[in-house]
Amino acid sequence: MLGLSLVGPGLFLVPQAQAAGDRALGEYLSTTCVSCHRPDGQSAEGIPSIIGWPSDQFVAVLKAYRDKTREHQIMNSLTSSLSDADMDALAEYFGSLSRK
Amino acid sequence: MSINRRQVIRGGVGFGALALAAPAVIGQAKPRAVVIGGGPGGATAAKYIAKDSQGAIDVVLVEPTREFTTCFHSNLYLGGYRDFASITHGYDKLVPYGVRLNHQLANTIDRDKKEVVLADGSRLPYDRLVVSPGIDLKYDSVPGWGQEFEETMPHAWKAGPQTQLLKRRLDAVPDGGLIVMVAPPNPYRCPPGPYERASMMLHVLKSTGRTKAKIIIVDPKENFSKQALFQEGWEKYYPGMIEWIGPKIHDGIKSVDPKTNTVVTGFETYKDAALVNVIPAQTAGKIALNAGLANQTGFCPINPENMKSAQDANIFILGDACIAGDMPKSAFSANSQAKVAAMMVRGDLTGARTFPARYANTCWSLIETDDAVKVGGAYEPKDGKIAAASTFISQTGETADVRKQTQAENMAWYSAFVTDVFA
Structure with missing residues (x-):
């Protein structure tokens, strides 16, 4: 699913739906995540794959880390400064990736 | 394509591939980014500039060696947990992204002409330069x-x-x-x-x-x-x-x-x-010192908003060589800083969209088999430096299960990280 579409003469990107995250923002924010989580979907014991998740589940997990109802030192730290819009953007980006 | 800068700005979102908004490159076939140093800072920067600009920027990585042995996890080699080949990586996988490799030593930076002078005397012109030379050792610091x-x-x-x-x-x-x-x-x-x-x-x-x-x-x-x-x-x-x-x-x-x-x-x-x-004792790599990019500390001040040198807005400085505020000198830090710099280079050279800088770091350390600890944090520009927004550290007295899990994370991180940097 892509939340952005080309309109008009191909000049502008316009959000298609309010619920969808800003993919470009998500792609930038994702660069922090991929220092540990491989974007090709491969994973090893200790760090799970985070690609291709349903958006609502992805956001729910990030919010649980931010709220510290789910504990992990690194994830609690990294999510502490993420806004809801940041989380939507990350969900949009990682949700669009498929395993290679 | 008929489009002008005003239209792009009015539209609110510019296409990364459109170079029209970048004054630095008007009248030039393709903007040029040169990266000095093939460690985790430089290799990441080169990869991300090339990958995300999709051919719109000419990217050259200048690194004299053809393989890079990582300092991170070299202690695990010392401890017998890794073999030497597993901490050594080539650069060939960066080429398909559009990175051109130049395996020479970069001798000096001619900031006035915006050129890097290589060991053979040839010159590489740049529109933006990323300097990621790591450290040099102060051999006279121990009598x-x-x-x-x-x-x-x-x-x-x-x-x-x-x-x-x-x-x-x-x-x-x-x-x-x-x-x-x-x-x-x-x-x-x-x-x-x-x-x-x-x-x-x-x-x-x-x-x-x-x-x-x-x-x-x-x-x-x-x-x-x-x-x-x-x-x-x-x-x-x-x-x-x-x-x-x-x-x-x-x-x-x-x-x-x-x-x-x-x-x-x-x-x-x-x-x-x-x-x-x-x-x-250590300093920034000497090419940074010789180019006048360091201050009296021997390391290079940067603008925390974008990793640009405080001395030269055409130059970005990454990793161990820079003064990164609360961030430690680590490969993870260099990699994080490189991603901010790569985005800003694309913003400068192609008008690509940029976002406020965010940084992260984690350092794992192994103490004994299955007993690892970690320290790290999230960082943002604040009060003129890269400041810690949130930090964490392992606790004394943690259970064996927690420490074992931390070591599993350490090993998984290495695998993902070297993929992010070199592949």
């Missing part, structure tokens, strides 16, 4: 030591043959032998590194039955990274085998004598050591 003695008293603070030498020397230490580590003053590459190294040496000594061997760490610092965690682990696993001595006790590192393997402090003289590991 009696110097570059001519780095085989006798290895530093192993740049990974490669020195790392292998240190392992050979460690393997030759007899039971009852003395190892003296001269630890570095702040600031230096990899703050927990010396103490993880000591842990790995202890692991090797203990696991090979050399429990009468001893390590003395002579440290110019009052305290060190993860101190409580390391000292707890040393007491638990290696009692009587290690002694850390701070400056209040040793009263200064007076000199070393490579001919007699002696280390002299104000408090005591350690003679006939089986191994002396001198980790000296």
